[in-house]
Amino acid sequence: MADAATPPKGKTPRYMQVAGELREAILADRYADGKQFPTETALCRQYDVSRFTVREALKRLQAEGLIARKRGSGTVVQPAAARGGALHQPLSNVGELLQYARDSEVVYSERDSGSLPQHVAEQIGENTDGTWRRFRGVRRQTPDTAPIAVTDAYFHEKLGDAVDKLDLAAGTLFSQIERTAGVTIGRVTQDIQAIAADDRIAKFLEIDEGDPVLRIVRCYLDPKSSAYEISVSHHPGDRFAYAMHIDLDS
Incomplete structure (x- = not known):
C-alpha cells in the first residue's frame, strides 16, 4: 500500500487527503438519493490505504457533522438540514459552513498582500501579525442570478506555497488549504453583524449604498490557536437565510 503513518515533513497526512x-x-451529493456510503473495506481498496487511515478520515468527517457512524448500520451521510449542529460560538462543527457553499458557486481572484486591514484585525481579537494574501470572490446561485455574497479571504504567510496551489474556481478554499498545507482546523470563530453597505460592497452585491447587509467574519485557527485563514463575507439582507435545527435534551 502507498499508506504512511508518519508522512514526510510538509506533506499532508494521507488520512486528511482521503x-x-x-x-x-459528499458535498457534491454523490451519496444522495439513498446511495450507500462505501464500507471501510471498500475505501481501503479505493484509496489504497490501511484501515487505520480510513478510520481517521471518517472520524474527521464525523466531527464535521457530515456523516454518522452507527453500529450495525455502517456509515450514513447526514442530510443537509442536520449538519448545522447545536447553537454555539465559537464553531466546532464546520458542516454548516460547508452546507452553505454546496448550493452556490464562486470564483476567486487574488487582490494583494500585506498586513491584515485594521478593521478586520479588530474584529478577530486574535494575533494577526504577519503578511496575509487576499483573494476576493462573488458568490451566486447560478452565473446569471444576483450575488448572494462577496467574500475576501485572507491567508497567512505561514502557509507558504500551499496558497499558490489553490484552485480559485473550486469554491470553498479552506478545505483546499487543509489538504495542500497539511494544516488541521483546531477552532473556527465567527462574528455576525448587521451593517449598512458602503459604496464598495454595494457595487459588488448590486444593491444601493446604505442597504442592510450581514457581515460574517470567520477566523480559522490551528490546534495551537494560531490564525492561518480569515474570511470576511457580506450578504444582502434580502438574499440571506439561515436555518438551524436544535435538539434539546429531555
Whole structure:
C-alpha cells in the first residue's frame, strides 16, 4: 500500500487527503438519493490505504457533522438540514459552513498582500501579525442570478506555497488549504453583524449604498490557536437565510 503513518515533513497526512476527497464527494451529493456510503473495506481498496487511515478520515468527517457512524448500520451521510449542529460560538462543527457553499458557486481572484486591514484585525481579537494574501470572490446561485455574497479571504504567510496551489474556481478554499498545507482546523470563530453597505460592497452585491447587509467574519485557527485563514463575507439582507435545527435534551 502507498499508506504512511508518519508522512514526510510538509506533506499532508494521507488520512486528511482521503477525508478531503470524501468531503467533496459528499458535498457534491454523490451519496444522495439513498446511495450507500462505501464500507471501510471498500475505501481501503479505493484509496489504497490501511484501515487505520480510513478510520481517521471518517472520524474527521464525523466531527464535521457530515456523516454518522452507527453500529450495525455502517456509515450514513447526514442530510443537509442536520449538519448545522447545536447553537454555539465559537464553531466546532464546520458542516454548516460547508452546507452553505454546496448550493452556490464562486470564483476567486487574488487582490494583494500585506498586513491584515485594521478593521478586520479588530474584529478577530486574535494575533494577526504577519503578511496575509487576499483573494476576493462573488458568490451566486447560478452565473446569471444576483450575488448572494462577496467574500475576501485572507491567508497567512505561514502557509507558504500551499496558497499558490489553490484552485480559485473550486469554491470553498479552506478545505483546499487543509489538504495542500497539511494544516488541521483546531477552532473556527465567527462574528455576525448587521451593517449598512458602503459604496464598495454595494457595487459588488448590486444593491444601493446604505442597504442592510450581514457581515460574517470567520477566523480559522490551528490546534495551537494560531490564525492561518480569515474570511470576511457580506450578504444582502434580502438574499440571506439561515436555518438551524436544535435538539434539546429531555
